[in-house]
Amino acid sequence: MNKPAGRLHFLDAIRAFAILMMLQGHFVHALLEDVSRNKNNLIYSIWEYMRGMTAPTFFTITGFIFTYLLIKQKTSGLENPRVIKGVKRAVKVIFWGYLLRLSLFALAEGTLNPSFFYVDVLQCIGTSLLLLIGVYLISCRTNQCAFKYGVLGIGIIVFLLQPIYNTCVLAYLPDTIANYFTNKNGSVFTLFPWFGYVCFGSFIATMFLKYKDHKMFYVYGILISLCLGVFLMYYSSAVLMDIYHFTKVGVFKAVAYNNFLFIRLGNVFVLFSVFMLLRNYLKHPLINKIGGKTLSIYIIHFFVLYGSWFGLGLSRFFYHDLSPVEAVIGALLFMIGICALVLNYYRYEDDIKTKVYPLWEQAYAKVTSNPYFLDLISGVKSNLVRTFRFFKHALKG
Template sequence: MMTKRSSRLHFMDAIRAFAIIMMLQGHFVHSLLGDVYRDKNNLIYTIWEYFRGMTAPTFFTITGFVFTYLLLKQKTTGLENPRVLKGVKRAIKVIFWGYLLRLSFYALFTGTVNASFFYVDVLQCIGTSLLLLIGIYLVLCRINETWFQNTVLVLGVTIFLLQPVYGSCILEFLPQTVANYFTNKNGSVFTLLPWFGYVCFGSYMATIFLKHGEHKKFYSYTIMILFFVGILLVFFSSPVLMLGHSFTGIAIFKSVAYNNFLFIRLGNVCMLFSIFIIGRDYVTSKVITKIGGRTLSIYIVHFFVLYGSWFGLGLSRFFYHSLTPLQVFIGALLFILSICTLVLSYYKFEEDIKNRAYGLLGLTNQKIKIVSGSAVDLLSDIVQKFKSIRYMRR
């Protein structure tokens, strides 16, 4: 059985806050920096580009870690675990926003749906990954936690090793909306594979923390192990893969070694985790915790401001690839501060803002339920009333 365990890990909030801030500046610089300054021979730009590449692996790994940690902490298992229903609702919400952010109102007004609406991006991948984790949990939770732990680890390794196989697939036999989850040939920015692999590794790490997190020297050993594993993955995973090819003759080891971005980035994530664990006593600020807990809202707001979303009137519409490094540096700082402040301020006065908005719109209590995301509760009430009516008729 899976039992309740240790308390909140504040360093995970700090990593999530770090990842969302890296995402904000990364998108801002990538969208607005002038082409003339994108010089791969420039040391500063090369360093920035390398660290920008760590953002997505970190985000997906954290997603798996946090969700699994909260899921397995519960005393109950299976469908009785409250985190299952919460996770499903969260996943559906994230997928919904992933599509909604790419909707063009201009296309709708002309009676069509923009092609980019069907592209799969980071939110759809995260939401689908959560649903897959929940499915794995529901299948294996009745056995024991070790089965779940080993399954996600094997899945993660397998997904990374098979990247050359599925990476070139077009999947024309599938409906394009479904195929977009597995291939970027149609325009998808992120695909479920290989990114679900990072979610699996994060999930595996969470099981380790849950099992051994209360041991006195756990964090000391974890820091050393994570950093050592990170070094091995970054600098030695390619030679090891080539060695595997030499001994077994399996071509896929060689293919992965020649394009070994997945294991190397996983190594970056491991080292990043170790650094944040070292500073875990210094990253307990409420602001950091709040930023780490509002990553979805920050992502949504940044998408509107930078890309324009529904109307296409974002910063990239007016300054696309046109700013100098100094302008980008100052702009990125202001962008990060503005987005984070706006989101945190909204949640600070959320109830008052909602009440005023409902008042202006003249919404009734039932309509407020729908707008605030309680449609499931409302549907349940309707079903109960329907049952009562049927019973009375009998």
């Protein structure tokens, strides 16, 4: 007989799996030589398909975990402590999304690099959390089921309307705002369709909370996740075409012909079933630690691989230059190195702060006593004013 579900360790494992997949995926995609990017190669095609599962999994699990913690509270609405924590977390994630794309060289010239305004995964996740909180607060005024079926409905609508909003250019909006809705200007991720995965993850969390104490919870959970995953992967396109033939609404046909969203959601459901099946083997503290430090891992990997502020990352020196063997070995070392760096920092965080802060205070005292310091500060202030004016102009379009 299965015991009722306590802490859902498989969620930490899925999150750890997703961040590790992201690390190796970004490394190989950025550094593998062009001649080896052959889609006719079975190994490369499998790797590419698996890499495509990373973002859907990450967004779905984000919606799941946030909602699970949100509605698990005994209070609701603004009295729910997870609302304020969620807003702070979302703002922090958005802030880091922009900060990682900042070029100090452009800032020194009193401007901002064009890529600073591109929307990437962190901005998309942060904004999705804010929208999810908004849906939660609105639904609290009605009944408990409103949130559950509200996020499910939003997720379905977002997926079904993808052929429509995917063609929008939004030239009438400032690029800073339009970048959240279109990738025509260079954004890597956009709010739609990715908010749809967050909504589906949120809906799954409501179902888990409802039935988590059932004695057959995991048995039913594995079977339902597996069946839904297989259905979405292999039969959703046919169903969409049947709906099109019945309703004559062209959007169903358009989605059926390019049905990557529902198929990838099916991948996520299958992944859920696998991790639930292996849940008893996924309780190692290391897995939990990696799954709990995904933001820090993402930030550090961005600096090491892409260079961030200075542009001096691995991709600057080895861009599309590694052989398959070098890429595989490098990806393994990259994953181990980034995770070890982040986890060891948090392990010795107090000691590091104790040793670094006095050195920082001494260095700051020496710098501020230098007669050229005031001139330097004056120049920085001038450039910051120019940067602010540039950013203000960008917002106005």
